Amino acid sequence: MITKGALQSLTDLAFVLRSTLCGPKESEMSDNGASAINLLSYETLVHAVAGAVGSMTAMSVFFPLDTARIRLQVDENRKSKSTAILLAEIAKEEGLLSLYRGWFPVISSLCCSNFVYFYTFNTLKKVMVGNQGRSRPGKDLLMGFISGSVNVLLTTPMWVVNTRLKLQGAKFRNEDLQQTHYRGIFDAFSQIIAREGVGTLWNGTLPSLVLVFNPAVVFMFYEAMKRRAGRGGRKITSAEIFLIGAVAKAIATTATYPLQTVQAILRFGQHKAEGKGGLLGSLRNIVYLLMDRIKRHGVLGLYKGLEAKLLQTVLTAALMFVVYEKITAATFKVMGINKKLKH
DSSP states (O other): OOOOOOOOHHHHHHHHHHHTTTOOOGGGGHHHHHHHHHHHHHHHHHHHHHHHHHHHHHHHHHHHHHHHHHHHHHHTTTTOOOOOHHHHHHHHHHHHGGGGHHHHHHHHHHHHHHHHHHHHHHHHHHHTOOOOOOOOOOHHHHHHHHHHHHHHHHHHHHHHHHHHHHHEEEEEEOTTTTOOOOSSHHHHHHHHHHHHGGGGGGTTTHHHTTTTTHHHHHHHHHHHHHHHHHGGOOOOOOOHHHHHHHHHHHHHHHHHHHHHHHHHHHHTTOOOOOOOOHHHHHHHHHHHHHHHHHHHHHHGGTTTTHHHHHHHHHHHHHHHHHHHHHHHHHHHHHTTTTOOSOO
């Protein structure tokens, strides 16, 4: 049961939001307050579910490309070949199904991760922009950064587990890398906590927080290009959404790829950290891994696997945005909420 005080607070909040955006008469406050709050929650939930479904669909289609990317990032002794040749090599050595090894934990993590991200982003968008307002690149970047930070802190343990499961059974060229033996997601959580401590589940959190700028930049460019394409109320086509999502993701991925490599190595958990723990120790590990990669393979070594990553992440992001927009538009249409693909 909702108390009178809580109901009054919700009604007052709805009135403030509605007055700011539309300037309604005071007599309409009671009738529209509850519906405005319900609409806010409903729309945000639709965006979150659509984002999660879109990301799972896109990742499933292009999953082998992610397999190629992580092998090149973690296994330093594996030669950087074209993506097609590398995938053929893995399939020949380990079987065709090895290209989809770790699919379920990755999809589970991605579902939770994008649900959290889209829910947080669209909640902030409602609060900071409102239904009638127009966003700006600066606000989009800030909302993306906050959403990404929340996402990282909540879902990093799942990404640590799925990184290990994805590489389990892989035939490494680097003999220093040891095989892991997990029976599934829950067994991996249990073994990591028992043998390495709870803190290990947040390995790679610092580079992940820095990498929050990746989706933040993606959303900033995506929203800006979508606003430009939708000027004058013009409906944006699926092809345009695909292209906009691809360009936005390509820019962000290229800029942050070296840190993504460090993130993958730390999550795999076989880098022997030296020195103190904590924030300072994490910073030293990041710098050490970056400099060690440059020393061994040159500056271009920081971008080993970039081709596979660009193919995977750009195509995945582009398809994800198409599915996301289609699901939200169809859902709002069925429920009688008139929404266009423009902001």
